[in-house]
Amino acid sequence: MNRGKIAILVDSGTDVPREYKEKHHIYMAPLKIIYRDREYDDRHEITPQEVYARLEDEVPCTSLPDSGLVTGLFDQIAADGFDTVLVITISSRLSGTHNLLRVLSEDYQGLDFHFVDTRNIGIGAGLQAMLAAQLIGDGEDIAGVVAKLELSITNSRTYFCLDTLEYLIKGGRIGKVMAVVGQLLHIRPVISCNEEGVYVTVAKARGAAQAVEKAIALAVRQASSQMKFAIAVAHGSAVEKANAVMRTLKERIPNAAMFLMTDISPALSVHTGPGLIGIAVQSLPA
Secondary structure (H helix, E strand, O other), X not given: OOOOOEEEEEEHHHOOOHHHHHHHOXXXXXXXXXXXXXXXXXXXXXXXXXXXXXXXXXXXXXXXXXXXXXXXXXXXXXXXXXXXXXXXXXXXXXXXXXXXXXXXXXXXXXXXEEEEEOOOOOHHHHHHHHHHHHHHHOOOOHHHHHHHHHHHHHOOEEEEEOOOOHHHXXXXXXXXXXXXHHHHHOXXXXXXXXXXOOEEEEEEEEOHHHHHHHHHHHHHHHHHOOOOXXXXXXXXXXXXXXXXXXXXXXXXXXXXXXEEEEEOOHHHHHHHOOOOEEEEEEEOOO
């Protein structure tokens, strides 16, 4: 029995690697990928590669997790013997998932819920769930876990570089003027999430390769300001490029406590297209 112990619930946009979720028994609420013919549960029923393969024919929409499925996850957590749930989500300023889970929890009896808004997305959010699992495994109580996550979130950053602006344009997630200028001049933004969890452009470069170089430099600078940190590289069907970025990071900041590489979720790949590179620098408790 797990009475008195803490279950972790994430949404699929956090990109916690499948092996880690299974090892630490992390529960996941999948976002929805919506095509004309049917809907798919993110990660469960569709892969990033399947999304990329269909982008020429249709750019799907994304939506919040199914309410009934979320309630079913609550039931499963309770049935598995937990009485406390730590919900860790992507930024509430980028998705309504955080609010949905909070609202559903308010009507659920028998579980004590605690919420952490990572103010980040993708593996930048997922690293916080991984840290939470480590802290819980070390015996930290819920108050201590939440406090350490909030401190880490404040001092962590993720930098995204896109190979193409096409899908941000189609999804209406980039201004039309910036889109036109970017396409004509081959300008590529380096995108991050600010302290409020909103997308901001932190650098611009002429071409995708130069944007990645700027993202690496920003990551190295961010890491140098931390006593202890983890590094993750996420990619959108760009394994060779991600491997090259990882090699460079290991050369420039070899003292990271952890290096991790993973792919991005189908829900994120809808808006970014193939070729994305993300570099996360997570501040860790010293």
